[in-house]
Amino acid sequence: MSTQTAVPLPASHKKPLIRRLLPDRSQKTRRIVQLVFLALNAWIGLQFYLWVRYYEHGGQTLYVPRPAGVEGWLPIAGLMNTKYLFLTGHVPVIHPAAMFLFLAFLLMSLLLKKAFCAWLCPIGTFSEALWKLGRRFYGRNLHLPHWVDIPLRGLKYLLLGFFAFFIGTMSAEALQSFMFTPYGLITDVKMLNFFRDISLTGLAVLGLLVLLSTLIQNFWCRYLCPYGALMGLVSLLSPVKIRRDETACIDCGKCAKVCPASLPVDQLVQIRSAECSACMVCVAACPAEHALQLGLPPSRTPDPARRWTRRVLTPGTVTSAIAYIFFAFVLYAHITSHWQTNMPRDVYMHLVPIANSLTH
Numbered sequence: 001m002s003t004q005t006a007v008p009l010p011a012s013h014k015k016p017l018i019r020r021l022l023p024d025r026s027q028k029t030r031r032i033v034q035l036v037f038l039a040l041n042a043w044i045g046l047q048f049y050l051w052v053r054y055y056e057h058g059g060q061t062l063y064v065p066r067p068a069g070v071e072g073w074l075p076i077a078g079l080m081n082t083k084y085l086f087l088t089g090h091v092p093v094i095h096p097a098a099m100f101l102f103l104a105f106l107l108m109s110l111l112l113k114k115a116f117c118a119w120l121c122p123i124g125t126f127s128e129a130l131w132k133l134g135r136r137f138y139g140r141n142l143h144l145p146h147w148v149d150i151p152l153r154g155l156k157y158l159l160l161g162f163f164a165f166f167i168g169t170m171s172a173e174a175l176q177s178f179m180f181t182p183y184g185l186i187t188d189v190k191m192l193n194f195f196r197d198i199s200l201t202g203l204a205v206l207g208l209l210v211l212l213s214t215l216i217q218n219f220w221c222r223y224l225c226p227y228g229a230l231m232g233l234v235s236l237l238s239p240v241k242i243r244r245d246e247t248a249c250i251d252c253g254k255c256a257k258v259c260p261a262s263l264p265v266d267q268l269v270q271i272r273s274a275e276c277s278a279c280m281v282c283v284a285a286c287p288a289e290h291a292l293q294l295g296l297p298p299s300r301t302p303d304p305a306r307r308w309t310r311r312v313l314t315p316g317t318v319t320s321a322i323a324y325i326f327f328a329f330v331l332y333a334h335i336t337s338h339w340q341t342n343m344p345r346d347v348y349m350h351l352v353p354i355a356n357s358l359t360h
């Protein structure tokens, strides 16, 4: 027997509200996934720092192996190595993990919208924490008018275009030579040093980004992140989408009000936008049973009384799919011995201490 009840609504609502049967678990699940991934990144960061310190101190400190997962922070190397793989059919020798992680995140976007941004990316997690902090502190977040918002959103595509053009013009030989330069070999160390020895200008830019992130929801992701731009473009091909059932929807507008990407969820039947990160915040806010769901296109059934079946993705399914894709790529790279960059220690002993003086 169903426990759903029709609740009387204000006169402005024409359809009765069939309340959701089960409480929403999407945001709790997403938060756990974000925190686990953040902890994994913190662990990798600590290991990498110890590894760098070992070479900076001439081998006098504790040696820890280099965590190849740090290459997840080298998306340009990931893009270059992916192009190298497609041109030559060979897995690159330098920073192969960057490529495997890049491909894993691309596949996630292809299957699960831009879930990488809302479920995994540590910068996305920080951005979300910052705008929530800002909302608590200022009482609200700023929403830029369309004529400012839309051109600003184009910035990330321009940045992506710049990198795509730069890498697109490189031959396989040029890609490989770049990776084998001293700069290419220790580009991860240079990235760490950028934050360790950050200049006043760098600090000012970072401070401004943090401030803007407290004012505007997902400022970095929305306007500036070329990685998110690429994931968003790939996600346009995803069969998984936020889908609204007009018959169950009571047009309350709660979904649109909470959407961090400011999408008009309450007015569309499905969300195709490259800005949708499958965060399910809209689903969590929706009060009506079956009105809003993340799912595949409905499938036809032979039953004439029920011609369409919803194919809904629960938060658990999203988590399992993310974990499966992530570990499948990492395990494959491990099993085929393509996970680590195998450089002799002498090379690092020479290059790591002089990393700041290396340019490309």
Ligand code: SF4
Pocket (backbone or CB within 6 Å): 242, 258, 259, 260, 261, 262, 263, 265, 271, 275, 276, 277, 278, 279, 280, 281, 282, 283
């Ligand atoms: S439409 Fe829903 S899932 Fe997509 S970004 Fe907005 S709130 Fe998140």
Ligand code: SF4
Pocket (backbone or CB within 6 Å): 244, 248, 249, 250, 251, 252, 253, 254, 255, 256, 265, 266, 285, 286, 287, 288, 291, 292
């Ligand atoms: S889909 Fe949006 S507008 Fe419709 S009932 Fe749910 S929250 Fe309200």
